[in-house]
Amino acid sequence: MQTHFTEEDLQKPHIREADRVLRTCVHCGFCNATCPTYQLLGDERDGPRGRIYLMKEMLESPEDDTQVTEETRLHLDRCLTCRNCETTCPSGVEYHKLLDIGRAEIERRVPRRPAERALRLGLRKALVEPKRFQALLKLGQTFRPLVPGALADKMPPTPVDAGVRPEGRRHARQMLILEGCVQPGLSPNTNAATARVLDRLGIGLTPAPEAGCCGAIDFHLNAQEAGRARMRANIDAWWPHIDKTGEAGVEAIVQTASGCGAMVKEYAEVLADDPDYAAKAERVSALAKDLVEVLRDEDLATLEVKESRRLAFHCPCTLQHAQRLNGAVEQVLRGLGFTLTPVQDAHLCCGSAGTYSVTQPELATQLRDNKLDSLEAGNPEVIVTANIGCQTHLAGANRTPVRHWIEIVDEALTPATSNELRATSSP
Template sequence: MQTHFSEEDLKKPHIREADRVLRSCVHCGFCNATCPTYQLLGDERDGPRGRIYLMKEMLESRDDDDQVTEETRLHLDRCLTCRNCETTCPSGVEYHTLLDIGRAEIERRVPRKASDRALRYGLRKALVEPKRFQALLKLGQTFKPLVPGALRDKMPPAPVDAGVRPEGKRHARQMLILEGCVQPGLSPNTNAATARVLDRLGIGITPVPEAGCCGAIDFHLNAQEEGRARARANIDAWWPHIDKHGEAGIEAIIQTASGCGAFIKEYADILADDPHYAAKAARVSELALDLVEILRDEPLDNLTLKESRTLAFQCPCTLQHAQKLGGAVEEVLSRLGFSLTPVSDSHLCCGSAGTYSITQPALSTQLRDNKLDALEAGHPDVIVTANIGCQTHLAGANRTPVRHWIEIVDEAISTQESPLATHNA
């Protein structure tokens, strides 16, 4: 795609980056074929190609150009950032990079209404601090009939007890795990189940309570500097366990929420221009692994199932399109002996997309119901997924039970301790 930036414009880092991405696009339109919002709305401006044109025109225009309006922002807001288009694109266009630039630019040029700003600020403050979120969640669950309808539908019941987490220090192999911001309140058993399964494989989890929200919520709600600040804080929390001054450090930083995992793997990019953190961020991104990347390389024959339910796996966009791990969880579950039902249009987004289900409720609900129809077509006992946002969003329909896949694995494994765990204790 031809661009028309001046030499003065190209001195700005974000314009140089946008120019690079734009020039890789050949405007073929293949991306529209797999874009969830384009399929629902049929508007070119609600597909990746149309949004690319909107961002190009905005970035090339002057600040006082009256063609850049709230309508421009509406079409950018409707994007799920599912990155399905990147999987489809034959030219390797880094659409999400351009979208981050475009959203920051439209935010600067066309300020939001006070009510919209208040909603986004409230979401950021309510979701990113685990203790605050858990307190608000407990309050909402206690007084659920008084919660406004839109939020009441998203209010899950109180989670079951997470059970006992094994003491990780008894193993020679050590990894870190991101506890997350909303997952400890919504599904505390996810990381506890992860610790139990890894314990059976001779892997311990080193706790790092100082690490908090990955920063994705802030970053994708156009508070990008706040998102970078959270990334730096996590790097500071993890770094003593990574840089052991000659000793063997941790093997990996595990994420059980694929949305967090996708963002942490981008720490190297979002902090590339920070002279104090660029090298550390690159190392953290290198160590960041989704849980399935750990388990698929382990001797799963040492894990014996005592039961096997029929599952339908919902592969989050952040797992299949951002991390390029489509099929990985299904392979692990099949190796363990679970029966998986086929899922049509498995590449399409469920509509959760971080805070999208709150900021774009009508589109999100339509996408969720379409996804559930596809997942339930094979009559599974349970729907499993790999991201807390997808899990909560799909479960909110009160149809088939929705769990994190590692919880089902943990429940199905024999209570007999693995010889590997005993050997490495």
């Protein structure tokens, strides 16, 4: 794609990066074929190619250009950032990087109305602090009839109890785990189940309670500096366990939510121009692993899983398109003896997409219902996934039960394994 930025424009880092990304696009339109919003709406401006043109025109236009309006922002807001288009693109266009630049620019040029700003600020403040979120969640569950339907659907009435979590320090092999911001409240058993399964494999989880939200919520709601601050705080929390003088540091930083994993793996890119954190961010991103990347390299026979349930696996966009781990969880589950039902259009987004299901509820609901139809076509007993956002969004329809896949693996451990674990664990 030909661009028309001035030399003065190209002195700005974000314009220089946008120019690089734009020049890789060849207008082919393959991306529209796999774009969930284009398929629903049929509007070129609601597909990647159209949005690229909108962002190009905006970035090349003068500050006072009247063509840049709320309508431009609407089409950018409707993007799920699922990155399906990147998987499809034959030219390797890094669309998500251009989208981050375009969204920040439209936010600056066309300020949102007070109600929209309040909603986005409220989401940021409510979701990113685990203790605050858990307090709000308990309040919402208590007064559930008063909670708006879109939010009430995302609150599990009775999350699965976390059970016993093993003491990780008793193992020579150590990894960090990102506990997450909303997952401890919405699905407290996910990380506990992860700890139990890894314990059986001889891997302990080193606690790093100072680490908090990965930064994705702030970053993708156009509070990018706040997101970077959270990234730096996490690096500071993890660094003493990574950079250990005279002894081995942790093997990896494990994420059980694929959305967080995608973000942590991008710390190196996001903080590349930060002289104090660039090198550390690069190291952290190199250590970041989705849980499935850990398990697929281990001897899974050690787990002694006994299971026959039929599962349908929903592969989150952040796992298959951002982290490029499509098929990895399915391979592990089949290797453990689970039966997986076929899922049509598995590449399409479920509509969760971070806070998208709150900011774009109508589109998100259509995408969710379409996804559930595909997942339930093979009559699975349980739907499993790898991201807390997808899990709560799909479960909100109150159809087939939806769980994190590691919980199902944990439940399938032999009784002897469970008894042994409880005997060697701290409450």
